[in-house]
Amino acid sequence: MQYFALTIIGRDRPGIVSQVTEILYRDGFNIADSSCSILGGQFSMILIISNPKITSKEQFADDFAKLEESNLSVFIRTLKPGGEERPELEGHLCMISVYGADKPGIVYQVAKELGDRQINITDLNTKLIGDEKRPVYVMMIEAILPDEVEIETVESWMVELKQKLQVDISVRSLLAVEL
């Protein structure tokens, strides 16, 4: 079956989800996976969708184009075969909390330490908190560490960064258990 990634973003207000999912429902789409959240004043939706009767985005793109009239931006990406499946990631989960006075480059420099070592980030949230005089940046990263990489090892990668960026960074393991 052909899968599509549907991204919708627009000024937050009540009714966006129902407006979007009504179209999906009427067109006969399945929502395989989705994540929707409010970022700043914008509501953003990312959905992986499929419909046994639809093979190309031209068949349904017009239905969503209507949303543009209510100030929502719509983007549809056609997935390659297998693109709907999450790759099997071996290893153990860890959470990295980074927070401190806001300054440029916090996300990039922390992510670079991980990316350079082929560590896979599975979830990342950032938020600017505090007030205008003293903005505080908070970032939460969830990453999968290969078996041979210990929590202490990740901590050691962050020591220099803590100094350089003057932020607090803590790393802890996120216990994942099947019960």
Add this chain to the structure above:
Amino acid sequence: MAVKEVLVYPDPRLKEMCAPVDDFDDSVRQLLQDLVDTMIDAGHSVGVAAPQIGDLRRAVVVDVSKSKLGKKQVNHGLMQMVNPKIIETEGSQVVREGCMSVPDYTGNVTRAEKIVVQYLDENGDFKVVPSEGFEAIAIQHELDHLDGHLFLDRVSSLKTDLFRRKQKK
């Protein structure tokens, strides 16, 4: 030896409130044995609750000593618990849980770090046992089953927590 089928949601029995055991008779001993057999048969499982095999009585078994994580920690080996009740909790920790009855899905759940649990053991003797670490998580997870709770009822997300705290100001 009786390995039972592990029920999978949406089987309605997983959402039932289980009844306390009043008479500790042979059928209770048989239930505990079935739970143990089913847990062992399920490979890496560290616990099974009675409703997961379709029996709506308050009984669970837990054994983390055979798991990779559990054997590194202090634990009580095989625990067979009838009418279990958590009487004290301390601390909290976030755990990514999965469940045999809800395949292919995991969620972050907040659990107590340390607990004290009371129960009748396989001989009908009253026990009060402190537990911590992975074993305490497993006990809390299995006991939830007796009240018709799945981990899906307890999922929390860090992002929401942050948001809530901000609103309180």
